[in-house]
Amino acid sequence: MKFYQYILRRLGLMVFSLLGVLIVTFFVSHVIPADPIGAILGPQAPLELIEKIRHELGFDRPVHVQFFIYLKNSLRGDFGKSLRTQNPVIKDLRTFFPATVELATVAMFIGVFLGIPLGILSAVKKDQWGDHIARGFSLIGLSMPVFWLALILLLIFYYRLGWLPGPGRIDPYLFPQAPITGIILLDSLIYRDFEIFFNALQHIILPAFVLGYFSTASIVRITRSSMLEVLNLDYVQTARAKGLRESVVIYKHALKNAMIPVTTVIGLTYGSLLEGAVLTETIFAWPGLGRYMTSAFLFLDFNAVMGGTLLIALIFSLANLVVDILYAFLNPKIRFG
Template sequence: MRILAYIIKRVLAAIPVLIGVSILTFLISHAIPGDPARIIVGPKASKEAVEAIRKEHGLDRPLPVQYVRYMTGLLQGDLGQSIRNHRPVTKDLADFFPATLELTLASLVLCLAVGIPLGILAAVRRNRLADHVARVFSVIGVSTPVFWLGLMLLLLFYRNLGWLPGSGRLDITSSPPAAVTGLYVIDAVLARDWALLKEVLSHLILPAFCLSYVYLAVITRIVRSSMIAVLGQDYITTARANGLSAARVVFKHAFKNSLIPTVTIAGLSLGELLGGAILTETIFAWPGMGKYVVDSINSLDFPAIMGFTLLASTAYVVINLGVDVLYAFLNPRIRY
């Protein structure tokens, strides 16, 4: 119950954060030199045409008025209309965000599913072969630029070996599963279309690995070092002295304690994965937020920039809340 009250408190506390984000984003995007109306009509259009566009989009009103109008719309679920393509921003986000989210979540799953076992192995077999292999793997991970890694993966698995597709979320000839969540993996499972699921996964694996490798390496190192610290604690000696098996000592007694720093890093990584997907999306022609946002910034598409920023900051807030709640479950000494 205490946890529930805590969650409610945190959600309420997120509101001023998001309002602050909206004001800042609004101010910054309007302070950038450049005239969106001019960009829409082109450099050779007449002054009148520019004025007309300005009026049409409300860009001639004072900034506070524009902000209030924007926020009023936001509360009604309306993020405005994109200046660039005249579509509602909510619709654009709904189209592009799930692709990015799917890529990000897949990367996180890879990070945890590979990073945690690898980190544990490295800690338990410290300074032996497995540890050295994990170390080399991590050092390569943190020092390889994403764009280069992406190109090499494509070269190897797509062009030379031909094992995996090179671009997009699906083959050009396939149509996506019935949209429930917008995440193709989940939608394909819901539709029980296993052939499609296989196709979706084969498209997902390369970009997900490419995006995750840096964080995978970081998580491996964090798990290793926190495991080593925990394995030296007195209660680990107690557990061994009480005749518990090595597996129980490592996977129950040490693991839960070592998860506390790991969760922090995983939460931060998830936020960065979400924001860092742009390069990966470009290399693998992944139809996600990355390209959409870059195009929006280039054409000073305020509503689109605002919409994306608010969505991304909401995601950060939710992730942080999730991390804090997980702490309370992992560490009984934390009480809210």
């Protein structure tokens, strides 16, 4: 099967996956015993007002009729209006999602550039001091609660030492120019506004490190396991017997094959970060998708819940597709089929 045929087939399957997510999310949100209109207006709202708004929003129609209306609108990119913010859901997602992309990307860079070298060190120095340090670092990262680490870092580097700024994406007295991508670090570079750039960079260090450390722990463990398996294979032993330098054996011959399971973990971890890290975003007052979705659940804002869920499903589908494509570049024996 040719590459473009494989991509088209996967995109077709992605459409069916998203449709399945939409169906399940819609009917679950509409069959649970909850009244979003009453939750928004409060218990003292007149019944006539509640019924009027329910009629205006179409909530008094049969569920299957509401579904087909929602499906038709969704195909046009219209996910309805958020009951909480009174904005179109698509507008809210465009506002909050870039903040999550910015945080997740920086955190993933930290996870990759720390996790892979530590995993290689742990495998090469098996049962030696380097292995023990890397494994201990990984174990602490997997065991430590994210909210606890976030609070400790804020206490030390913001409150005690004053080296880094507090919660938020940027200082309140700074006003970035009109957003292009919504990612402050990128937009400030486009505008050449280096004051905004360095201020935003300082704000993102702590939340990105919290998420990046958790990602590092997973990457270290899978890299170590995969490298240990590859280093015992015959072709690696043959490369050593030929007199090749150990660095060439490790980085040119062993690492490429060992990266296949590591790539899977990186792709899925990045997809998880793009969902929005609720605790991290809450502690650091980061206006991302996680906080938006949490508020939508608490306020029974079903349009926002369904729109955000579809976005998350799309993210994971694309992450899986990218990982599968990378497999073929890492291992020429893999064919698209």
